[in-house]
Amino acid sequence: MKLLGRAASINVRKVLWTAAEIGLVFEHEPWGSEALPLSDPAFRALNPLGLVPVWVDGATVLRESNTICRYLAAQAGRTDLLPTSPAARAAVEQWMDWQATELNNAWRYAFMALVRRHPAYADEAQVLASLAEWARQLGVLEAQLAHTGAFVTGPVFTLADVVLGLSVHRWFSTPGDKPALPAVAAYYERLTERPAFRAHGRNGQP
Numbered sequence: 001m002k003l004l005g006r007a008a009s010i011n012v013r014k015v016l017w018t019a020a021e022i023g024l025v026f027e028h029e030p031w032g033s034e035a036l037p038l039s040d041p042a043f044r045a046l047n048p049l050g051l052v053p054v055w056v057d058g059a060t061v062l063r064e065s066n067t068i069c070r071y072l073a074a075q076a077g078r079t080d081l082l083p084t085s086p087a088a089r090a091a092v093e094q095w096m097d098w099q100a101t102e103l104n105n106a107w108r109y110a111f112m113a114l115v116r117r118h119p120a121y122a123d124e125a126q127v128l129a130s131l132a133e134w135a136r137q138l139g140v141l142e143a144q145l146a147h148t149g150a151f152v153t154g155p156v157f158t159l160a161d162v163v164l165g166l167s168v169h170r171w172f173s174t175p176g177d178k179p180a181l182p183a184v185a186a187y188y189e190r191l192t193e194r195p196a197f198r199a200h201g202r203n204g205q206p
């Protein structure tokens with residue numbers, strides 16, 4: 001088995017964290033780095049979208065980080081990470097889908113401007129709008145975590161916590177005028193108790 005994608009990518013980190021929770025042994029090639037550009041035809045043959053991560057398991061080639069995480073959990077029979085009953089599984093997946101759509105879109109501009117310092121993200125009004133929308137979206141997570149007092153869907157750590165934990169890490173790694181979110185802050189500390197999060201999430205890299 002092989003993971004393709006540089007470890008600075010939040011979507012690659014989802015796979016690294018999930019694989020570590022499961023205890024998988026696999027090869028890792030940092031595609032998306034200078035030495036391994038995503039324009040390389042060999043990479044495009046695996047993912048015509050030109051994005052990381054990509055997971056190769058024999059003849060099975062997968063893209064989309066959340067899909068790869070679900071595949072790994074299902075293959076390992078880790079029903080704690082991804083339950084099999086339709087309702088419990090959907091409860092995990094709805095948070096994963098929300099992270100990949102609404103939440104990620106909210107923080108992208110602010111993160112690229114304030115952390116990556118990317119010149120294409122220099123519009124102050126858009127930075128402030130992104131921070132405000134990010135805080136508004138995380139207010140939904142704050143309410144949920146205040147309710148569960150533990151993980152996103154309840155007392156059990158699931159794949160929803162992998163993907164949301166990495167977004168929360170970006171929130172706390174980004175400077176700016178941000179509201180206090182005490183339940184989210186407590187969750188961040190709770191996740192930090194996990195060795196796999198310390199290795200692939202809260203590891204000094206934003």
Ligand SMILES: N[C@@H](CCC(=O)N[C@@H](CS)C(=O)NCC(=O)O)C(=O)O
Pocket residue numbers: 009010011012032038050051052053063064065066100
């Ligand atoms: N929906 C995809 C998004 C993948 C994605 O946007 N990956 C970024 C890195 S986080 C990427 O490959 N960007 C192109 C680049 O870095 O050149 C997923 O969840 O895997």
